[in-house]
Amino acid sequence: MTATRTPATVRPAADAAAGGRGAAVRLGGLALAGVVAVVLGVWFSRAALPTVLADPGALVRWGLPVTTTLTELAGSLTLGALVLAVGVLPLRSRAAGDARAPRAGRPEGPPPGPDDAPDGSPADRSRTAPTAYARNLTLAAVAAGTWTVLSVLGLVLRYASVSGRPLGSSTFGDELGVYVTQVDLGRTQLGIVVVAAVVTALALVVQTPTGAAWCAGLTVVALWQQAQGGHAAGATSHELATSSMFLHLVGAAVWIGALAALAVLAGRLGDDLRPSVERYSTVAGWCFVLVAVSGLVNALIRLGGLDGLGTRYGVLVLVKAALFVVLGLLGAAHRRAALPRLAADRPGPGAGWLFWRVVAVEIAVMGAVSGVAVALSSTAPPVPQEPPTSPTPAEIVTGHALPPEPTPLRWFTEWRWDLLFAVAAVAGIVVYVRWVRRLHRRGDTWPWQRTALWISGMVVFFWTTSGGPAMYGHVLFSAHMVQHMVLAMVVPLLLTLAAPVTLALRAVPGRPTTLRGDLSRGPREWLLTLVHSRFGTFLAHPLVAAVNFAGSMVLFYYSGIFEWALRNPVGHVAMVVHFSLAGYLFANALVGIDPGPSRPPYTQRILLLFATMAFHAFFGVALMSGEALLVADWFGLLGREWGPTALADQQRGGGIAWGIGELPTLVLAIAVIVAWSRSEERVAKRRDRVVDRDGDTEMDEYNAMLTRLADRDSPGR
Template sequence: MTRLVRIAGPALLLAVSFAALVAALLYGGGADAPQFTDPGPVVRFGLPIAKLLVNLGAATAIGALVLASFALARDEDAWGVSIDIAAAGAAVWAVASAATAFLTFMNVYQQPISSDPAFGRILGQFVTETELGVSWLVTILIAAAVTALCFAVRHPIAVAFVTVLAVAGLVPMATQGHAAGTAGHDAAVNALGLHLVFAAVWLGGLIAIVLLQRTLDRGRIVEVIERYSTLAIVCFVVVAISGYVSAALRIGSLDRLLTDYGILVLVKVLALLALGFFGMLHRRFVIARMRVAGPGRRGYFWWLVVAELGFMGLASGVAAALARTATPVKEEVVVFTPATILTGEPLPAPPTPMSFLTEWRFDSLWTLVVVFLAFFYLAGVWRLHRRGDRWPGLRTVSWLAGLVLLFYVTNGALNVYEKYLFSMHMLGHMLLTMMIPVLLVPGAPVTLISRAVRKRNDGSRGVREWVLWAVHSRYAAVLANPIVAAVLFAGSLWVFYYSPLFRWATTEHLGHQWMIVHFLLTGYLFVQALIGVDPVPYRAPYPLRLLLLLGTMAFHAFFGLGLMMGQGLLLADWYGAMGWGTDALADQQAGGGIAWSIGEIPTIILAISVAISWSRSDAKLTKRLDRKADRDGDSDLRAYNEMLAKRAEHDLE
């Protein structure tokens, strides 16, 4: 039975994937010959098939790596086998990516393959000089690197970094296809990126479990499946939401659901609902019964997994065909203005005081981040409450307030206008790096995780183990050092705005996401060094904390004043060319005023918090010394007085 399932599961996945792909291509017209230039049936059918293999290979590699990092222990055979599965998946990913890159070139080149040197030269230019070619080249290199590293490394920390690298290999894929051609480019890229990553973890993890059956005993396989089931729930939610966002951008309205593209989307939705039903069966009934059922009575579970792989194959095949199917959203007539040329989107209405409440541009990535952080934090507090432990309510309020502000900055009016107005960008920056961390740090999330999440005793690493490793690692010891944190906090402000990083973060979507993460992390590390309650390798004395705070205040003040008094426009070809009809330099000077004035408000809050903490620390020390004196009759004072008396006698002699 075990061997049959290991063969039947992947075989059914591949068979259904290819069948669904071909059927969807024929139905939606994704492989139809173009009206004028036809690259040939080999390219028309080969390109989506190669992309399907890219998706399956990437999913197998990422899912197996995540399973090894999250559910398995290093000292068990299944851990090494999971890494080997990841290596095989990454190899397929690399080869299929190379084939996809070549077929993509042939689809664009529209000429037969030739041995002429000109053919090779044009192919090289496509791969190294065009945006599409470079993205596939990067994907090939990352997939190849993951393949090699899976053979070379066998340490949990190294495998975790390989997992991060493998996930990064999906980023170039997220910028291709329909995502790059929609008006809401940023929303489309985020939705597709989330869809690719979490679908890969979901599908690849299930493939790895099927292939790992014989290396895990009966009790261990149940534990691994339970852990995978937790990941699958998160993946289901993210895949469903990101899929809805992607479909909404590409379909536009409900009346277009009956188009060829819309019908294929409905088929994929039905497959997703079926997978959600399988997941509910696993969580509510199957896993619990597996604990008490004998080996002979567990076959129904594995056949249920095979059926689940079949539906995943259906969703994967249809998804690959959708990437080649024309969307029902017609090309809009673009009125070329400076704003549309620079950003790809029309200039929004001029901001007013009411715009801060009425203007929204939702970001699926940061919306999900905020929702999951709030949910799991509240789940941890609830678990402590059920156990009878107390968790301060102010910590919960502070954490949720910080998340609400993070949601507003990444989805509200600041997200609408920060591309066009430097002042709006600076306001968002100040909130990200100063105000939001001031609210998040008192929430003490690391302390909550260490108390609420169960400790693992089997050698594997879950959320609790990875978080505590990160906090106590040598890397954290360097980054969390108060002086280093202060230098990163204040120094990165100057480096960012007076280097090419500012242009990258302003003009590129990936750079913008990096900017948000960077400013959040540097702000969080600095605030944690000043007022944090979570464990850190080194806790600075209070005088040093106030000194660092005053120093960073000075850096912020000089930076803000420099912008207010400066006569040179940062990114003049961007902020100065939007066509607002306003003075871009005056707006930049207003941004300097925001950095100097509004940015100092959180600093004052931090100064007051440090002073209060210092006072409380002194009060606690005084009480502790008083209790000690009551216990031993103030032996320290008596010893000191006796020492003084002896010295006095010695001086008299």
Template sequence: MRTNALAAGETLVLVAAASAAVCLIALVLAMLLGGAGYPQITPGLPDPGMLTRWGLPVAKTVMDVSAALTFGLIVLAVFLLPVARNGELGEQAQGYVRAASWAALVWAGAAAATLVFQLSDILGRPVAEIVGNEITSYASSVPQGIGLLLTILGALGAALIGRVVVTATGAALLSLLVLVGMLPPPLTGHASSAGSHEMAIVGLSLHVASVALWVGGLAALFFHAMRGSGEHVPTAVQRFSTMALWAWIGVALSGLASAASRLTSVASLFTTAYGQVMLAKVAVFVILGALGWVHRTRTVPQITEDSGRRLFLRFAGVEVVVMAAAMGLAAALSRTAPPPDLNRATDAFRNLTGFSMPPPMSLRTLLTEWRPDLFFILVIVVLGGLYAAGVIRLQRRGDSWPWGRTAAWFAGLLVLGIALLTGVGTYSYVLFSMHMVQHMVLSMLVPILLVLGAPATLALRALRPAKQRGDRGPREWLTAFLHGWYARLVTHPGFATPMFVISIYALYFTPLFGTLMQDHLGHVFMNVHFLLSGFLFYWIIIGVDPAPRKIPFLLRIVLLLVAMGFHAFFGVAIMMKSEPLGMEYYGQFEVPWRDSLADDQYAGGGVAWALGEIPTMLVLIALVVQWARDEERTERRRERHSQRGGSEDADLDAYNAYLASLHRRTSQQQGQPGPEQPEQEPQP
């Protein structure tokens, strides 16, 4: 066994060395191909020097690889290996979380080095000439520096938390922290200046998440399979095979989005250095897809606890090395200048939003001026696909699912697409009134339809329990979430109602609205907030999914009327406001066919005031129907209880039994006979 352990250790060292060498070679070749390795230096202009020129991509590569390893080790511990029955991680899983904390320290150090090299590159001065206050100013005031600072803080937080986490829930939250910590640097790079902000930003975010899951997960799984004491290898391999397929799809979609946002034409793939490096990444991606297909068709079906590991390790080792080449190409691509967009410099509105000013608004333009927002396209496709898959699974199993819930769910997704992807979404960037139409639809109409679709109930019925008792599959994770403290908090009326009502005042009557409107991530944040706050509010009002607490119907009606009253007053307050809102955004461009900002804002206030009536009537109707059905179910329970010998009021019987038990307990404490104890004759 010692010989096998030594052989496994030698193989790990060999694969690690080969991966590092291939990654470095790919980085160097791509830097030379893209012209970033030896750029033309104009005499008299500042030059950061050779150390920065090559140190920056190397540091970024180390940062990306260590971040992926951190994420992959935690994914292995939480989602690939079985969880103990009490919700705690096994001994090996806890070891992988501790290993992830060490990888996070490397990640933080590489991010700090990247910050220094990046500042040197921007200032055009060697690293040795950079002083401390310049680093502090860069990390606190420049978007690129702030992004790296957030990554450093996230990595250090992951390193500290990883030392103490022992539960599956805690490790899952840690994986979310790691994933969020990886996003700021790429979002403040090329994506923030690309011609199509939506495609570039969302595509790059999806790319980072998919690559981290794919590369980090496979590297961690390869290490686990190499260990002679590695447990549950077949289970981990089968689970990762499914994850890797989705990661491959995510990389493909994000690659298409990145190419569409950065390349001006198909010919740019062959005529520009940026396109040629991207083609090299595509070639590596195709090779990885072929290796993944071999895994799914050959190694995964054959692997068991005793056999099949060698075949898996052989292909996995090659795949890890190829992935290392892809990471090197990615770092070099980030240092290669994309083709310039000649239209950006002549259009202020395009510089701000990523697209040209639309024509005057009409019914035709509302139907034709579509905006391909990749984030919400993915949201609609994923939510619709998962819901349809759940309904189909129930039907194949012979179970029924109400057609009305299915219709409500897909109607909600349809309205969501109309509000975000058609001309309504396009003109929401231009007119405050159309922005308010979008806001009202997202917060007060779409959530009603989605809540009536009962997605949690469908998921609990369609998802299969985990094969091993005590383990956590998708169904167990959903159940744990619905019964956890977070669900109890966000579904409490004291939280959901103020979030639905007060947040709109905090958004529109503070500078926050103008700040968020200037960035695509701000638009995404607002739209997601409108959806989630509306979904939580209407979930406690008319929701049919299982919730941590049941709210009386009379209280639901009161909450609905109070919330609608505040919304109506919000619309009136906007109509009465003399100063235009969001001038930090709307004041940066002129709309030749628009009326005055004051008139448009007055129209937006009227929209906020008027559109609240229709959702209120729909919800009241749904509440009356639900209340009537609840009374019918209660009456049937009373009749069944009465037939078994009880009274007609089951609740009254339960209350009387409770009072009787309290009386018996008090009598026993005082030494007096209870109602069921006959009083004895006094002794002479």
């Protein structure tokens, strides 16, 4: 028998065709599992039974949950592929070697940037990037395009379901136009369609991790819009329900989408498969925790207790929880079994098949979880989600019942949980402590005082965003000012003195240069990119940081931004992030240890600090003497029967802005003076060492100069 050799020119095309068919099969399995699960879940929950009044038809009742499942899977694949491009997949194949590696007669230079070719010219993706990275961006674009089309279909079906209008109704088109332009739910869905279309266009042209990060950010915006709908929007604890749903969607989307994208790309990664899977495993671990915590909070809100588990909704929750536990076990087994074999086996199609064989069941279960989740969203929960029938003035304005009159004890016993910032605070403590332990394991030291400062800052941040300041800051201007001042001045000062950036650069594994050897960006590389970027350097400049810190306060309160932050959850999140970050940049410019700004001399720092202190005093006095109520249709219409009037409370808030603002400023001034003193001591010790080694040449030259002047001016000369 004569063996037939496949021509080298034919094999790549055959491999590409096989890879395309394999990718379609893998994604089809994910979609099929989701569709089967949602159909079974909707059938079990009876959510698709005909309605007595205004029935939109069987096509809408069954088509909406199926379309929603496919839409969420497409959005997950979009975000997952973009996350891989941001910090997982290499931009340059390891098999190709480092084009800038030192050769005989050529000194070693810095590694090329993401937009540099080996010769220093603009990058040609076909020469510098592996096929997997380019294919991953194409996959993200295709998934985003599918997400856009399915979102349009879902919008139409959603309106038909909400209005009870059959798709063939003569006035359906006109009514749909009113729905997407004048109804909040319709505008939200239209916003998702627009964002998905923009991501589709951008994903076709981006080529770097930075571009992929912008696309991923837009995708997260769409997920936030999605979290505003459904049962989360109508829940009694709607802020907690919305934030938990948002975290749930983001965690699940990254987990499912990134794994599906890796499964598609596995055969093309070659030597890069193992590091890519390792990096994804770390991301998946965080996603597992995020989905678990947010899912538990959502279940507690909607079930109302253990009795709710006996309902059809509760059974679906238990099924979803069981599938989630299976997912966790599969992920752990995948990490233990696949990674060692990927390291031992030769790279190539065999390694890709091994990876796909391990994750095939996991992807199918993920699709099933997505289907059950959509079935849950189509089923009425046991706890009624309607607003109160006889709302109080406070409930009409704020959406919450008026809290009891504040007392010193209630500032620490009353809570309104903000899951987003609570998770951020806990994650901040966990990551910081893990970094410190990593330093200790390798024999390095880290001052315990910095660890204590960081934990204290995170605890204060948690209390400020979920405790008394958050509870009363929604109904009292003075309490809101307490929250603002603590976020802008107390928390940043504690975190600045903890030097988190310095700790991260020492603890996170990586090269001392900006990029990894394969030009991908991990946490260390992204941190260095942000610190040394032009935008980051501009914001960290001491003068810019001071103007931002003081000027944004006036802009915030004397414009519509304050009202936006009170009425809109996005505005509230933006307020917390902005003032915390502005406070950190200002404190870091004055007394920080972290790299970044070019700090001025200590005399200029003191002048800048006292100028900011004077501005705070002026702002506080302006509020104390003002007679116009800020956001009068909010603070003036709450129906409070306790506490001072709204105007008197606002004037009290001005005193708080002045008083609380001055105390951290005084601490900052003391810190600057202490740092100045230590700097002078270091300079003096350095000079003493030079004098001991070389003699006091400066003093000798000075004395010689005085001698020459005295000789020149003596009478005898």
